[in-house]
Amino acid sequence: MSKAILAVAVAIGLYNLPLASCGARQVVVDTGHTAESPGAIGPNGHREFDLNRQFTVALSKALKAQGLDVIDVAAQGSPASLQARTKASGKAALFVSIHHDSMQQAWLDAGRSREFSGYALFVSASKPYYARSLECAKSISRKLLAMGEHPSLYHATPITGENRPLLDRQLGIHRFDDLVVLKTAESPALLIEIGVLANPDQEARLASPQFATQAANAIASGIFQCLPAAP
Numbered sequence: 001m002s003k004a005i006l007a008v009a010v011a012i013g014l015y016n017l018p019l020a021s022c023g024a025r026q027v028v029v030d031t032g033h034t035a036e037s038p039g040a041i042g043p044n045g046h047r048e049f050d051l052n053r054q055f056t057v058a059l060s061k062a063l064k065a066q067g068l069d070v071i072d073v074a075a076q077g078s079p080a081s082l083q084a085r086t087k088a089s090g091k092a093a094l095f096v097s098i099h100h101d102s103m104q105q106a107w108l109d110a111g112r113s114r115e116f117s118g119y120a121l122f123v124s125a126s127k128p129y130y131a132r133s134l135e136c137a138k139s140i141s142r143k144l145l146a147m148g149e150h151p152s153l154y155h156a157t158p159i160t161g162e163n164r165p166l167l168d169r170q171l172g173i174h175r176f177d178d179l180v181v182l183k184t185a186e187s188p189a190l191l192i193e194i195g196v197l198a199n200p201d202q203e204a205r206l207a208s209p210q211f212a213t214q215a216a217n218a219i220a221s222g223i224f225q226c227l228p229a230a231p
């Protein structure tokens with residue numbers, strides 16, 4: 001290909017087409033936090049990272065069962081750098097980061113830990129991939145609702161440290177443009193808080209492999225439905 005033709009092809013995106021179609025069904029699965037810095041700790045000692053990992057193993061399996069390609073970021077040890085986690089997203093159809101939720105220390109101190117339960121979804125609205133990110137968040141949330149789960153909504157509380165605007169209240173989808181993995185992903189991206197680990201009534205259920213498998217299957221089927229059809 002001549003330099004001039006190559007420049008035109010790159011400019012109009014033709015040169016990227018084969019790569020784009022390769023990744024059209026590829027999902028990057030990120031396990032929140034690291035073994036050394038495990039994130040939230042439940043009242044009975046379950047570590048968020050361990051629950052996140054249990055979940056991403058189940059999710060990767062469920063996505064593969066749907067016929068999707070999976071890049072499991074944690075398989076070779078989760079990088080501490082959040083930017084490094086989104087490196088593989090350039091050719092992917094979706095980047096998804098899995099977490100289990102904590103809550104404001106003031107609420108825990110006030111004995112309110114049993115008040116909050118449910119899942120939460122976050123997308124960046126400042127990226128060119130916003131439409132697909134939102135579409136996938138909606139598709140996932142509908143599957144979680146169908147499974148009997150409910151959105152937590154407390155991240156929208158108008159206080160410092162929360163205050164995440166709701167893009168869809170019924171589906172529990174929030175806007176969070178500054179979240180590093182959402183900001184640096186080069187594909188549609190979303191972060192899911194699966195449930196509230198800090199709630200003593202929720203911890204055992206969230207830690208159970210049966211729950212992880214069921215919720216991972218629901219999320220995988222939501223992802224399958226929101227991605228473009230296979231070429």
Ligand SMILES: [Zn+2]
Nearest residue numbers: 032039099100
């Ligand atoms: Zn987390």
